[in-house]
Amino acid sequence: MLKNRTQTLLLAFLCGTAYATESIAEPNYLSSEWWLVYLTAALAIFTLGLMIYTARMWRATVRLSEDAKANADQQKKHTERALATAEQSANAAQRSADISAQALSNSQRAFVFWKGFSCGPHMWDDKLKEYVVFAEVENVGPTPALDVCMTIRSQVVRGASPQPPVFSPDPGFLSASAVLGPRGTGRSAYLTVSIADLVDCWERRAEVHVWAYLQYRDIFNPDKIHHHEQCAKIQLIHEPSTPPPEGHPPYVQFYVQGAQNGAA
Numbered sequence: 001m002l003k004n005r006t007q008t009l010l011l012a013f014l015c016g017t018a019y020a021t022e023s024i025a026e027p028n029y030l031s032s033e034w035w036l037v038y039l040t041a042a043l044a045i046f047t048l049g050l051m052i053y054t055a056r057m058w059r060a061t062v063r064l065s066e067d068a069k070a071n072a073d074q075q076k077k078h079t080e081r082a083l084a085t086a087e088q089s090a091n092a093a094q095r096s097a098d099i100s101a102q103a104l105s106n107s108q109r110a111f112v113f114w115k116g117f118s119c120g121p122h123m124w125d126d127k128l129k130e131y132v133v134f135a136e137v138e139n140v141g142p143t144p145a146l147d148v149c150m151t152i153r154s155q156v157v158r159g160a161s162p163q164p165p166v167f168s169p170d171p172g173f174l175s176a177s178a179v180l181g182p183r184g185t186g187r188s189a190y191l192t193v194s195i196a197d198l199v200d201c202w203e204r205r206a207e208v209h210v211w212a213y214l215q216y217r218d219i220f221n222p223d224k225i226h227h228h229e230q231c232a233k234i235q236l237i238h239e240p241s242t243p244p245p246e247g248h249p250p251y252v253q254f255y256v257q258g259a260q261n262g263a264a
Contacts, residue, residue, distance in 0.1 A: 109218035110145035112137060112180060113263065114230040117210060117254040121243045122192070128243045130195055131252050135188040135212040135230070137180070143219050145180040149173055150214035152188040156197050158206040164258045167211040167231065180216070188212055198240040198252065208234040211260060228263040232256045 028034070115136040122130045135152055139145045151173035155165040180186055193208060200206040215227040232254040238244070240251050 105218070105220040108142055109220050110139050110141040110143050110180070110182075110216065110226075112139045112141075112145045112148060112214060112216050112226070113228050114212050114214065115185075116230070116256075117212070117232055119193075119250050119252045119254075121250065123243065128195060128241065130192045131198065131240070131250070133191040133193055133210055133252075137186045137188065137214060139180045139182060139184045141218070142182050144182060144184075145216040145218060146222060147177045148180045148186070148214065148216040149177045150186075150188050150212065152191045152210065152212045154191055154193060154208060154210045156200075156206050156208050158200070162207045164231075164233075165209055167209075167213070167229075167260060169213045173213075188214075193234070193252070195241055198234070198236065201234060202236045202239055209258075210234065210254070226264060229260050230256060231258045231260040233258075 115138055117133060117135050119131045119133045121128050122132050133152070133154070135150075137150065151169050153167055153170070155167070157163065157165055178186070191210065193210075197206060197208055201208050209231060211229065211231045213227065213229040215225050217223075217225060235253045235255050236251055237249075237253055238251040244251055
C-alpha cells in the first residue's frame with residue numbers, strides 16, 4: 001500500500017513537471033493580452049503625465065494668484081497714496097482760495113469809521129442856549145457799505161468821582177439805514193448839550209460823555225455785520241456860557257477815552 005502511494009506521488013510529480021515545462025513556453029507579445037498590457041501601460045503613463053501637468057498648472061495658478069494679490073495690494077497702496085496726495089492738494093488749493101477770497105474781501109470791502117466829533121454853538125435871540133454836537137463818518141473802502149445805521153448819544157455823570165458811563169444803542173436806530181458809497185462821507189444826527197451841563201462840567205461838578213455808534217454790511221459778506229464806536233469826554237477850554245469870538249475854535253473839545261472805542 002505504501003508502495004502504491006509512492007508511485008502515485010511520483011507519477012503526479014512527473015506530470016506536474018512535464019506540465020510546467022510545457023507551460024514555460026516563449027510568450028507571444030503580439031497576443032491580445034499583451035496589447036491590453038501595452039494600452040494599460042500607455043494609459044498609466046499618460047495619466048501620470050496629465051497628473052504632473054495638472055500639478056504644475058496648479059502651482060502656476062497659485063503663483064499667479066499670489067502675484068496678482070501682491071500687485072493688487074501694491075496698486076491699492078499706490079492708489080491710497082495718490083488719493084491722499086490729491087486730497088492734500090485739494091485742501092491746499094481750497095485754503096489758497098479761501099486766503100485769496102479773504103484777502104480780496106479785506107482789501108476791497110467797505111471800511112466805515114467815525115472821523116471824530118464836532119460841535120458848534122447854538123445862538124437864540126443873541127444868547128447862547130446850547131451846543132450842537134455831531135460826528136463825521138467816512139467809508140474809506142473802494143466798495144459801497146450797505147445797511148449803514150448810526151446813532152449818537154450823550155450822558156452826564158455827576159458826583160465826586162464819576163465813572164465813565166456804559167452806552168448801548170437804541171434798537172430804534174436800526175429802522176433807518178442807508179448806503180454809503182466808496183470814499184463817501186456822512187454825518188450823524190445832531191445832539192444838543194445844554195449850557196447848564198457844560199457849566200457844571202467847567203466847574204468840575206459833572207462830566208459829559210458823548211458816544212457814536214454805527215454798523216454796516218459789505219458786499220462780499222452781507223451776512224456779517226461790522227461796527228465802529230467812538231466815545232469821548234467833553235473838555236472845556238473856556239467858560240462855556242458865552243460864545244467864542246468869531247473865527248475862534250469852539251470852547252467845547254472832545255477827548256476820546258474809555259473802553260467803547262473800537263471796530264470789528
